[in-house]
Amino acid sequence: MLANLSPAERAALHQLSTSNETGLRVNPDIDLESTNQTSVIVEFNNKPAKVAQLESSLKGQQLTETEATSLVDQDHAAFSKDLGQVLTEDKNKR
Numbered sequence: 001m002l003a004n005l006s007p008a009e010r011a012a013l014h015q016l017s018t019s020n021e022t023g024l025r026v027n028p029d030i031d032l033e034s035t036n037q038t039s040v041i042v043e044f045n046n047k048p049a050k051v052a053q054l055e056s057s058l059k060g061q062q063l064t065e066t067e068a069t070s071l072v073d074q075d076h077a078a079f080s081k082d083l084g085q086v087l088t089e090d091k092n093k094r
Contacts, residue, residue: 044079046072049072
């Protein structure tokens with residue numbers, strides 16, 4: 001799998017890092033009191049399945065596509081749950 005990567009792709013994989021922080025976090029520059037719509041970028045703990053597989057290969061480990069996809073699905077489910085709780089809490093404050 002790694003044999004077909006260009007040097008630039010290898011460098012990009014090497015630069016990817018994970019955050020040990022968990023939970024929902026919002027950039028402190030965002031005014032949470034504003035009623036204006038704000039666009040956000042959601043960053044999940046687990047990398048997309050293909051990237052996770054490549055990173056795993058670089059470390060000499062093996063991660064199947066099914067395992068990698070499962071990790072991504074878990075992240076998405078946790079995000080949906082957390083977001084639902086935040087939105088419910090926000091509605092209850094009004």
